[in-house]
Amino acid sequence: MIQEAGHEGPGCGTCQDFDLAEEEAESRGDPSGAVDWRVLRRRHQQAEHPGGEDG
Secondary structure, eight states, X not given: OOOOTTOXXXXXXXXXXXXXXXHHHHHTTOHHHHHHHHHXXXXXXXXXXXXXXXX
């Protein structure tokens, strides 16, 4: 998976959970599911990590 700018990665369990779910969807060949998780992670980042490049 390509890491996006502003990704909060280390330290945020919720961000890590979204990353894992996205990777699992990709490994199952489910690109739509991967996009869903990416959108949810971005919404989480905007709400919980304001001031990042995505927020």
